[in-house]
Amino acid sequence: MSFTMSGPNSPSLTISPETLRQVPDLQGRFGRFGGRYVPETLMRALTELNDEYERVRLDPAFRAELQGYWRDYVGRPSPLFTARRLSDHLGGAELVFKREDLNHTGAHKINNALGQALLARRLGKKRIIAETGAGQHGVATATACALFGLECVVYMGEEDIRRQKLNVFNMKTMGAEVRPVTSGSRTLRDATNEAMRDWMATSDWTHYIIGSVVGPHPFPRIVRDFQSIIGQEARSQCLESFGRLPDVVVACVGGGSNAAGMFYPFVADIEVELVGAEAGGITLECGRHAASLTQGQPGVLHGSFSYVLQDEDGQTQEVHSISAGLDYPGVGPEHSFWKETGRVRYESVSDAQALAAYDLTARFAGILPALETSHALAQAFLEAKRLGPGQRVLVCLSGRGDKDAYEIARIRGESLVDSIPPPSTGH
8 A cells, every 4th residue: 555645845755654664774764864974983883883773673682671671660651641621621632642751750761761771781882971952861861871880971052951950950960970062052952063072082982872863873763763662552552542543643843752752653554644843933033943844954964864954055053942852953864754755744833832832731731741742732732623522632741841840930030939938937
């Protein structure tokens, strides 16, 4: 069976569900996207990593060990939750949440961090580096390193350190060294630049745990595969709970790891719409958003060919998002492939829409979502209204919002400290 799809900026293509499941190829290509655009000094490390992953991905002992940690340490499977009061308030389709926010460390990032840490041990690498924006991948990596006794260095932009003080504190408490990045916009792009420089100099004894489906082959595939546990569980849970698949699946997209993990198990289910929510920022003017797929052009960033926000000379543009985890000028190559084949529809969600979704979810579902997740929720609300009653929208609730409380309060001119009453002095 094949089906015809068309992306908003691409010609109609005919592609089979089997083709969507069989990427990347041996060169790490998702259609024309992906590949390896790195200095020669990294090729040996990437080849070594790819060869080891090919061995372990089909190894029952490796899978059993990882699944054991997912079950006993992370708390998988994460549950599905039907947000009935919120759905009734919006007056459309039923909203169903895949609760990745209930994982140990509070987000989906731990799924991949544990998998790659186990890979690093197989490779004999005892030093781990990582990049982080919102801090969730940094915390997940620090957690895995503490669990397995590995040295951990996390690169984080100074602006994100300011926005995510709680996660910085948590990383340091678990023994990680957090290295501030002062170059450029001092956000996720710059942290990734510094992590790549470190890895080029230390790859003989260091493994770089990339946190999203970005970077050179085989990282986009490895991260997607580890995160696919999200969609695999959700798909089975929907069939068990509702007797059918959801009508629409929504996830936020920065680099795109939670979305890739959620979407991939559904790509062959052509009756299910897949929708990615990008960071529309303040406006869609240059430098005021981070919507790579809806506003960018194909280019090379951090070792991979994908959609990138760039100027006419191919220089990466400045980006903005209220969400530190979506504040990135590129996206994973498989998302670019899904965009051009039309299998996934990508929409931009503004800062204001994300904040409104944060408030609604808190007040009508009793859940404080991460600002990244709030972008997915805002888009899911639109999809629910479009579909109407009797339909279901499945949302990847990728992380919890504790980490964002101080930043949201700052934006609103509030003080969390002032809102806490002093201790009683009475007896």
